[in-house]
Amino acid sequence: MSGLLFVVSAASGTGKTSLVKALLDRVSNLHVSVSHTTRPQRPGELNGVHYHFTDKDTFLSQVNAGGFIEYAEVFGNYYGTSEATVRQQLEQGHDVLLEIDWQGAEQVRRLFPDSIQIFILPPSQYDLRQRLSNRGTDSVDVIEHRLSCAVEDMQQYVNFDYVIINDDFNKALHELSSVIISKRLTTAQQTNRHRELIQALITPNE
Template sequence: MTIGTLFIVSAPSGAGKTSLLKALVETEDRVKVSISHTTRPKRPGEVDGVDYHFLDTAAFEQMVEAGAFLEHAEVFGNFYGTSEAGIRDQLAAGNDVILEIDWQGAQQVRKRIPDTVSVFILPPTPEALRQRLGSRGQDSEAVISRRLAEAREEMSHFAEYDFIVVNDLFEQALGEVRSIITSRRLSQAIQAKRLQGRLRSLLA
């Protein structure tokens, strides 16, 4: 039986994490990005079960009480969570699964699935981060300053991660993330499971 790997990918806002993961999923077989549960309202164009699993607060709280989430958090008055059963089903099917979560969620997940592989995405420079955070052109200096402070708080937890990728040149960063996944797939622990029959025949 092939077993997939759970990957955590974290980054401050403005580091380009979402674009990297979108490109990765489009070009890499057997890589899935986890779909979170949330109580926030559905936005125009969003599809239930594709963008998020949308549910009301009562249903979310029932899942929390049942211990159904690998991690969950409240963000700006809305709740977000990752279903443990959904993740384990994907892994058992042989897929590698990516969680797009912050450092706090990452800590929760590591307690439940210790062999999770974690990757932190950094912007190349403070100037590039500021430019990306202010790229909408509609935010005040106070809003941008707050986002920069939040980004610095997120980045201060880089040492908790297994790998660090700097998203300066997009294609290079994408290749580095892909290499992390490939190296994990080729590790002894994974290959020993995947190649059981071949190894038995070679060692007979």
């Protein structure tokens, strides 16, 4: 049995992480692949839960060994997704979700052309600036730089299969959940997951 691979991407400050967290509470048998990163561990974060925290030299060694499906440098820090872990989960029949940026999604498309890719957009640039400002951790210059980068990132939405506008959180969550569920209900997936049941249903009684 092979699971489905979902990719969720968005510009910084769009609410992607909150949506994914709520999605996991709503949809069963959906595994988020924990990324590796070289960025410092923040208060409250757990190694192996939020990220696999590693140093730059170790990370780059894994890159050279071909150990990542995708990796990218974002604001001076590296992020990557372990290929071996994802393939193992898919082979076990688990649906896997990658929460990554658009560069990573592009790399995933090359290795997994059947992956289902979803892009989250904010309702406006004004809302995005407010969300970035409300974090209270960055200077005005950093916020403006992040907003400029976000506008460039959002131009990539055309390369994704689905686009969700995160204006109303509950509505966006419902739409995100609907994408996951609809893909699970395709004839190919249902045949794969319920082969014995379907075969019994369509076999004439003697």
